[in-house]
Amino acid sequence: MDWNRKSWKKVDQGRLEREDFDAGPTNLDEIEPGLWIGNLTAATDLEELAKIHCNYILTVDSCPLPRNISLLPGIKTMFIQVTDMNKEDLLSHFESAFEFIEEARENGVVLVHCYFGVSRSSTIVIAYLMKKFKISYDEAFERAKSKRKFVSPNAGFESQLRLYEKMGFTIDKTFLHYRLFKLNVAAAKVMQVKILPIEHMDVVKDDPALITVKPDPLVYRCIKCRRVVACVSNLLPHVRGRRMSWKKLEPSDSQEFCTLIYFIEPIAWMKSAMHSEQGKLNCPKCNSKLGSFSWTMGCQCPCGSKVSPAFYLVPSKVEWSNFVKNVQVTL
Known part of the structure; x- marks a missing residue:
């Protein structure tokens, strides 16, 4: 050095x-x-x-x-x-x-x-x-x-x-391992300065509820108020029992992907994730708890897979939907 x-x-x-x-x-x-x-x-x-x-x-x-x-x-x-x-x-x-x-x-x-x-x-x-x-x-x-x-x-x-x-x-930029790589780079900076620096805000994805041009038709909604909180394209799929890493480039059988926890990319509605190292993820509309996040400690899925940094939704708190309106009220 x-x-x-x-x-x-x-x-x-x-x-x-x-x-x-x-x-x-x-x-x-x-x-x-x-x-x-x-x-x-x-x-x-x-x-x-x-x-x-x-x-x-x-x-x-x-x-x-x-x-x-x-x-x-x-x-x-x-x-x-x-x-x-x-x-x-x-x-x-x-x-x-x-x-x-x-x-x-x-x-x-x-x-x-x-x-x-x-x-x-x-x-x-x-x-x-x-x-x-x-x-x-x-x-x-x-x-x-x-x-x-x-x-x-x-x-x-x-x-x-x-x-x-x-x-x-x-x-x-859509390649899974590249997305994981960028998240790891951002997490290293969060460890240093305790917030997400502006130069790494590109890892934060647009709020799917506010996208009106070619919105993703496959979404996850808050089960309580049905507010759209994530797209299927925001998912970071993990294999049962295997640590998620951008450095491991071997292909995996999609049938092995775990659904006990939905790990996703940080999304614009997750305001607390931009200003702290870890915390809860609450629905931006009804404030119901949907999951948690941690830039530094990560999270271990019940299947044994360790993911870090981690932003996750609890499956029982959200529902999958194959239809999204062009415009949705989110206030």
Whole structure:
């Protein structure tokens, strides 16, 4: 991890920038024509940048490049702010990084770097190779490793790359394991700051009772007042006795799915879930208790399956319906 920086300063609305650093001697390798991986020192070595004719730099680090590099004429930069931690979300940046690298290779040479040029930069380049050549994670890893011995994504990034492969080298927001991944990333932030940060509000789904354009016809209603509280598409199905994890990508027989508890995604009507770590889920119309949630502790289903984070409805408190009106009064 990158904890040996000597000093920092805050600039540009809280972003961090180095005043000095020590990432070791210049170190970089060409993975594909016009595509290099290197460390921070390489990205700030003007002589080396000129030597490889670099005119694009993609920084994957905790803070951006020094201004004497980022403001150089003739060099286009991109900054992805992540630390080298297993729970960091690098997957969400794969598509924009791919587009940047494609543009760079069409117009010159790109250096992708992190602090040491080992984990984060390698992850971005491996994702690029997977999408570019439609190859598996293992193939892309070996392809990059054959050109740079330091290539080594951390365990969390490797799992994200395998998920990217499973989604067909794109971001499929409807894919179950991607939805679970995003929830886990959000939960890690909730553990730190005790509320759901605004940058992770994308995990909260629209209130199905307020959707008037192409509403999901398969819904769950409060059994007391019949207010729509969830769509079938909000369900996070789990297998009996098996821990739910976004990292386990093996397919399961749908007949094994448990219905003792309905685990769902957080939905906009769950106001308390945005401002606390755990609590009850009450019907937004009649206030009847429907279930509970926990970002940090999760929940264990009676079948033995552990789900974390967990947002669940008790089956006896809701009823399934195959019809929903275009407009429903929810006050």
